[in-house]
Amino acid sequence: MADIKQVLVPDIGDYKDVSVIEVMVKAGDKISAEDNLITLETDKAAMEVPSPFSGVVKEMKVKTGDKVSQGSVILTMECADSSDGTTSHSTKLSNDDSQVAGYAPVKSGDTSPQISERGNAPSPVGAGHARDQTVRGHGPLLQQPNAAVAPVAVQIPQPDATGGKAHASPGIRRFARELGVEIAQVKGSGEKGRVTKDDVQNFVKAALAQPRGTAGGNGLQVLAMPVVDFARFGAIETRPLSRIRKISGANLHRNWVTIPHVTQFDEADITEMEAFRKELNVEYAKQNIKITPLAFMLKAVVVALQQFPEFNASLDAGGENLVLKQYFHIGVAVDTPDGLMVPVLRDVDKKGIVQLAKELGEVSAKAREKKITAAEMQGGCFSISSLGGIGGTAFTPIINAPELAILGVSKAIIKPMHQDDTFVARLMLPLSLSYDHRVIDGAAAARFIVFLSQVLADTRRLAL
Numbered sequence: 001m002a003d004i005k006q007v008l009v010p011d012i013g014d015y016k017d018v019s020v021i022e023v024m025v026k027a028g029d030k031i032s033a034e035d036n037l038i039t040l041e042t043d044k045a046a047m048e049v050p051s052p053f054s055g056v057v058k059e060m061k062v063k064t065g066d067k068v069s070q071g072s073v074i075l076t077m078e079c080a081d082s083s084d085g086t087t088s089h090s091t092k093l094s095n096d097d098s099q100v101a102g103y104a105p106v107k108s109g110d111t112s113p114q115i116s117e118r119g120n121a122p123s124p125v126g127a128g129h130a131r132d133q134t135v136r137g138h139g140p141l142l143q144q145p146n147a148a149v150a151p152v153a154v155q156i157p158q159p160d161a162t163g164g165k166a167h168a169s170p171g172i173r174r175f176a177r178e179l180g181v182e183i184a185q186v187k188g189s190g191e192k193g194r195v196t197k198d199d200v201q202n203f204v205k206a207a208l209a210q211p212r213g214t215a216g217g218n219g220l221q222v223l224a225m226p227v228v229d230f231a232r233f234g235a236i237e238t239r240p241l242s243r244i245r246k247i248s249g250a251n252l253h254r255n256w257v258t259i260p261h262v263t264q265f266d267e268a269d270i271t272e273m274e275a276f277r278k279e280l281n282v283e284y285a286k287q288n289i290k291i292t293p294l295a296f297m298l299k300a301v302v303v304a305l306q307q308f309p310e311f312n313a314s315l316d317a318g319g320e321n322l323v324l325k326q327y328f329h330i331g332v333a334v335d336t337p338d339g340l341m342v343p344v345l346r347d348v349d350k351k352g353i354v355q356l357a358k359e360l361g362e363v364s365a366k367a368r369e370k371k372i373t374a375a376e377m378q379g380g381c382f383s384i385s386s387l388g389g390i391g392g393t394a395f396t397p398i399i400n401a402p403e404l405a406i407l408g409v410s411k412a413i414i415k416p417m418h419q420d421d422t423f424v425a426r427l428m429l430p431l432s433l434s435y436d437h438r439v440i441d442g443a444a445a446a447r448f449i450v451f452l453s454q455v456l457a458d459t460r461r462l463a464l
């Protein structure tokens with residue numbers, strides 16, 4: 001008989017009001033005991049909270065950005081068998097930084113509010129179609145691993161080739177992380193496809209057995225960085241990198257060393273676009289919507305992707321096929337105090353400029369408040385990194401793999417342009433398009449950026 005239980009935040013040591021930085025499940029998800037539910041972050045560490053039971057999530061009681069303490073209700077769960085899980089209390093919190101977080105294992109029959117179960121919770125689960133498609137990205141709470149745009153961001157491991165998620169205990173996940181293995185890429189041989197320690201070890205053996213230079217850049221041989229005692233030369237302060245920065249750094253490094261980048265530059269004449277944008281801003285000021293050039297860029301990029309479909313694609317895992325996408329989800333690099341994050345705006349082709357401006361404001365605020373979810377940073381086709389609000393003339397953005405290209409936008413300035421035997425003042429927007437030269441030829445990139453510049457120069461083309 002179905003039984004509704006509450007899952008509570010277990011003993012997390014002395015920490016109180018700890019931030020929920022990732023929610024890996026949602027109402028309707030089918031959960032196995034020890035599947036991770038949420039990730040908590042203290043100033044010292046990130047901790048995953050696994051489920052003590054198997055069942056179907058009935059109601060989520062927390063969301064990303066909430067503050068919780070020991071005993072806070074995480075969710076309610078419908079358990080098919082009321083005995084299920086009540087003895088599986090070897091629950092531990094696993095630390096995403098591979099450190100040991102303060103926790104207390106929940107003992108069978110423990111009445112302390114670590115993880116509790118109750119039979120008197122709300123109404124039973126309705127139509128019980130438990131969809132088993134939970135996002136269980138680890139590591140990057142930021143994407144992506146579709147992450148850093150090169151500046152980009154952080155990425156969440158992509159699901160494995162089966163389109164599934166990885167089932168693994170926190171201990172195995174920690175073991176995989178220690179070896180630098182993305183658990184989502186490991187095929188599980190355990191019960192119901194669970195990833196075992198042997199699976200992780202075999203994955204590493206197989207990777208090492210690959211010829212040098214083919215395994216994601218593993219063939220690179222470089223000198224070790226010198227170890228320098230900086231204090232010998234003057235006063236210093238040591239400041240730990242934020243978790244976001246560490247994750248995005250690792251992704252940026254991989255993308256930079258494994259993808260042959262070329263950056264193509266151009267300038268778009270946005271004089272007319274700016275005049276139109278200013279009119280729109282006056283019109284929409286009452287609705288508190290601010291329209292920046294980026295909203296136009298999003299739309300123009302999609303028109304260019306539609307014209308050049310090989311830019312709206314990814315290489316498959318084996319690098320043998322190009323996967324062409326028929327949707328248009330665009331990542332936008334957002335500068336936050338803790339590092340770069342790349343939220344993804346969905347179905348940009350189906351939205352207008354005002355709607356996009358509104359969404360842009362919302363997602364960048366969420367990213368800066370650390371409220372963006374892992375899922376909101378996945379699925380991007382192409383990214384834009386805009387430094388136009390700050391300044392600079394050009395830069396070389398790093399591709400946000402598995403995307404194939406990224407557009408850098410710098411500050412528009414008025415320049416004298418030669419037209420009809422005279423010089424006229426025009427507002428010129430610098431564009432920097434980095435592309436994966438394994439897939440995209442220089443000529444195609446030049447055509448793409450010239451086309452994009454034309455669209456921006458004549459926004460009527462956005463409607464074509």
Ligand code: CAO
Nearest residue numbers: 150151292293294333334335364385386388389410411412
């Ligand atoms: N040229 C001239 N002015 C520009 C411009 C451009 N290309 N782009 C924006 N501006 C102006 C805006 O119109 C706005 O002007 P007002 O305040 O006078 O209206 C001002 O600059 C600030 O814009 P913004 O940066 O707040 O807004 P945005 O939509 O352009 O960008 C966001 C939003 C989230 C992308 C941006 O705030 C941000 O975080 N950018 C940094 C991204 C980043 O770090 N990339 C680097 C990756 S490489 O490491």
